[in-house]
Amino acid sequence: MENRSYTSEMYVIRMFEMLLFAVLCFGSLFIESSLFIDSRTTPKWYLSIFGCLALFLVVASDFLLSKNEEKPILWSNELRSAFFIILISCSLQALYGIIQFFGILSAFDVFRVTGSFENPAGFSTCLCAGFPFCLYFFKDKNLKLKYTAIVSGFIIILAVVLSASRTGIICLAIVCSIALFNRIRAHYKKKMLILLLILIPLLFISLYFLKKDSADGRILVWHCSLDMVKDKLEPF
Secondary structure, eight states, X not given: OHHHHHHHHHHHHHHXXXXXXXXXXXXXXXXXXXXSSXXXXXXXXXXXXXXXXXXXXXXXXXXXXXXXGGHHHHHHHHHHHHHHHHHHHHHHHHHHHHHHHTTSSOOSTTOSOOTTSSSHHHHXXXXXXXXXXXXXXXXXXXXXXXXXXXXXXXXXXXXXXXXXXXXXXXXXXXXXXXXHHHHSOHHHHHHHHHHHHHHHHHHXXXXXXXXXXXXXXXXXXXXXXXXXHHHHHTTO
């Protein structure tokens, strides 16, 4: 009886952990509140901080109460579920941005695609952070999970490209290159490095012309900053 009761309690705690983690993921991406001056960013920060604290307390309690032989199974199952929650939450955020691009929903300020964020930078950053979890399920034996990950990965890539976030596009290119490099056979890796050396300059040139005025402004800021540093160091 004690063993059954213990197992039932652990199951309830694990389900509560996943529910709390789902609230944390979806809330930190989508929550907004007019009670704050910054209605889009500040609520996300508050929920993220307090949600992480609550989740830490629950997970720590679970770890201390679980038996030693159950911990490897417990953590492997929970991590897998957590990865899937991240994948779904980022996919929904990407869909939100795609809908904005086609004008069905309005984006924030003058931008065309922002998702639930204030600008494309925050939108693309969260999608780039979630994209590796799609890659995690690409090699899954469960075909439903595998196909879900493939579709989600495509949606995320499309959303980042439509957002025209140069940083996001570069991050996705780096993640995809690393993933592909680790999967190809050893004798192809040298050829891939050569190909990357050719494609990287082309990517940066293309991104420069994507938002030329913005890029020129950043270059001007860098140039002025370097001049200020040089002026400060001249006496030395």
